[in-house]
Amino acid sequence: MAFPLLLFLHWFTSGRLGIRTEGPSKAPLLLALCPAFVWTIAISALPHKEERFLYVVYPLICLCAALVLAAVPKAILLLFRPLLVPPKTAVRLGVVITWGLLIVGLTLSAMRTTAQLRFYGAPMNLYRALPAEAFSASRPTTNICVGNEWHRFPSSFFLPSPGYRIRFIKSGFGGLLPKEFSAEAGGTAASPAELNSRNQPDDRLYISDAECDYFVGLGEHREGPVEWWAEAGGWQTVLSLPFVEQSQSPSLFRALYVPYLSHRHNTWYEYVLKKRIQ
Incomplete structure (x- = not known):
């Protein structure tokens, strides 16, 4: 919307529409906006x-x-x-339209932010629900296992203790996984043998199910062994939160929070945090 408006004002100030008005040329602003449109296209x-690909053009x-x-x-004044x-x-009239656009923009922003928190905030809240356990010398780390939903893990900074470690278990994902940062191994200057430029999986990045202390994932996908989903199978549910299934929910109601309608029309799954009890 910015580009057409500025182009319209530029035509007026340059006299191309048969009406010349006073004011600086809008050509520099048009050039300044071009990278945003080129990048978006x-x-x-x-x-x-x-x-996240749009971060570079957010300003x-x-x-x-x-x-x-x-x-x-000014555009309204020139049009009339x-x-x-x-x-x-x-x-x-121009002031009314400006305030209308501002209110609509703020409303849509609030609806989008609320949707992000209500519909997709379960993973963040589950990781925050982990107990701040006391780690001993005999048990220096606690493994939190993730499967297909590994990409929703925010960051180790959100874990309540440095003793927690994110670990991967095989659960249908067939691409390359990230590797834990290690200052001892050279940090960002190192070239880990487990990583490659072909997006091919490496078995060295996985651990066995028996090494998992916690599991975080989307319950409906039934990630991991069947025993994980049976309360009598050595695992118990610590916390379960609703999560919107994007592929089965309408675009409008999954992208924006519309009171009552979003909860009615969206498809909901359960995001779970499970703990090994034996």
Whole structure:
């Protein structure tokens, strides 16, 4: 929306529409916004898209929003000038539209933020529910196992104790997994043998089921051994939280929190934290 508005104002200030107005040229601003559109188009063409790919143009997106709010009143004034509408009326209309856009933007932002917290916040809350255990010399670490949902693990900084370690178990994922950072092995300057540039899995990054102390995953997918899902099988559920299944939920209601309607139309699974009890 910012680009068409600025282009419209640029045409007016340059006299290309037959009406010349005073004011600086908008050409520099148009050039400044071009990288945002070029990057968005390039990312849209990729088969695999993630929101984090847009981080590099977030400042330009904020600039676009600010320019739209600043340009709307002047654009309304210029549009109504040929219609002999009183300038005060045009200015008031521009202010109303500007406030309307601002309110709509804030509302959509609040709905999106609420959706992120309510629909997809379960993994973060489950990791925070881990007890701050006291680790002894005989048991220096506690393994938290993850399967297909490994990519939802936020960061080790969210774990309540440095004694916890994220470990991977085989559960259907067929790509390359990340490796734990190790300062002793050279840190970021090292080239771990388990990693490769072909996205091929390496068995050295997995551990056996018997080494798991906790498990975090999406219950509906039944990740890991069947025994994990039987309360009498040596595992108990510490915490279970609702989580939206994206593939079976409408785009609108899974992306934005709409009171009552989102909970009614979305498909919900259970995200679980399980603990070994024997």
